[in-house]
Amino acid sequence: LIVLEVKNLNKTYPNGKERIQALKNINLKVEKGEIYGIIGLSGAGKSTLIRTLNLLEPPDSGTVEIDGKNIVKFKEKELREIRREIGMIFQNFNLLSSLTVYENVELPLKIAKKKDRKDRVMDLLKLVGLEEKAESYPSQLSGGQKQRVGIARALANNPKILLCDEPTSALDPVTTKSILNLLKEINQKFSLTTVIITHDMGVIKNLCHKVAVISGGELVEKGEVFEVF
Ligand code: ADP
Ligand code: ADP
Numbered sequence: 001l002i003v004l005e006v007k008n009l010n011k012t013y014p015n016g017k018e019r020i021q022a023l024k025n026i027n028l029k030v031e032k033g034e035i036y037g038i039i040g041l042s043g044a045g046k047s048t049l050i051r052t053l054n055l056l057e058p059p060d061s062g063t064v065e066i067d068g069k070n071i072v073k074f075k076e077k078e079l080r081e082i083r084r085e086i087g088m089i090f091q092n093f094n095l096l097s098s099l100t101v102y103e104n105v106e107l108p109l110k111i112a113k114k115k116d117r118k119d120r121v122m123d124l125l126k127l128v129g130l131e132e133k134a135e136s137y138p139s140q141l142s143g144g145q146k147q148r149v150g151i152a153r154a155l156a157n158n159p160k161i162l163l164c165d166e167p168t169s170a171l172d173p174v175t176t177k178s179i180l181n182l183l184k185e186i187n188q189k190f191s192l193t194t195v196i197i198t199h200d201m202g203v204i205k206n207l208c209h210k211v212a213v214i215s216g217g218e219l220v221e222k223g224e225v226f227e228v229f
Helices: 046-053 076-083 101-111 117-127 141-153 171-188 200-208
Strands: 002-015 016-032 035-039 060-066 087-089 161-165 195-199 210-215 218-222
Touching: 002 046, 002 195, 016 195, 016 218, 035 046, 035 171, 035 200, 046 141, 046 161, 060 161, 076 210, 087 101, 087 141, 101 141, 117 141, 161 171, 171 195, 195 200, 200 218
Parallel strands: 035 195, 035 210, 087 161, 161 195
Antiparallel strands: 002 016, 002 060, 210 218
16 A cells, blocks of 8 residues: 655756756655655755655655645645644754643644643653653753654654654764664554655664665665665
C-alpha cells in the first residue's frame, strides 16, 4: 500500500536573472509503515524536497500524492486539513519558548479544535518519556528532551506520515541513538510511515528500511538500504 508518491517533481528558485533547479524530476514511492531515508550533502536539495512534500514550497511541476490524492492541486482549506495528517519534526526542534512542554504538545490539538485534550497530551508525553516535564519550559530541557517534545507534538493529531528534517543533527551521538530508537519504536507501534532527511549515514543504517541518495537535486540511487550501501 503506497501512502506517499511523488511523480516528476521539479522545483526552481530565482537566482539573479537565472533560476536554480533545486529538484529535478524526483520520483519516489513510500509504502505504509516504511521508514524512508533521503541522504545527501549540503545543498543537494534535501530541505527543498521535504518542504515540498507538505507543500510548504509549491513545486514548479509534478505531483505529490497522499493516499492517491494529488495535494499539489489542493486549495488552502484542503491543505490545512491534509497538513494535519503530516507530522513534522525539525533539526532545531521549533518549540515555542513561551509555552510549557504540555502547551507545546497541546497546540496542534487546539488548532484542530479537538476537545478533551488533557488525556491525549499526557499519553503523548508518556510515549516519549516526558510526563515529569509537562510543566517545564523548552529552555529547561536538554536537546534530546526538546526533540522528544517535538516528536510528541508531531504525533498529536495521529498523522499518516511523519516527516523528519535532520532530526538528530543538533544532538550528540548518545542522544542521537536514543532519538533514533524512539522513532523506531513509534514506527513499529503505529506502523507510521516515516520520511527522514539526513546527511548522516548512521541515521540511514540504524533506522531506515529504504534510502534514496539526492545529489544536485536528483535522486541518483534508491532502494533497500542493504542494496544501496
Ligand atoms: P539541502 O537541504 O540539501 O542543504 P536545499 O534544499 O536547502 O539543500 O538547497 C538546494 C539548492 O537550492 C541549493 O543550491 C540552495 O542554495 C538552493 N535554495 C534553497 N532554498 C532556496 C531559496 N529559498 N532561494 C534560493 N535558492 C534556494
Ligand atoms: P538546512 O540546514 O536545513 O539544509 P539551509 O541552510 O539549506 O538549511 O536552508 C535554511 C533556509 O534557507 C531554508 O528555508 C532554505 O529554503 C533557505 N535557503 C537555503 N539556501 C538559500 C539560498 N541560496 N537563497 C535563499 N534562501 C536559501
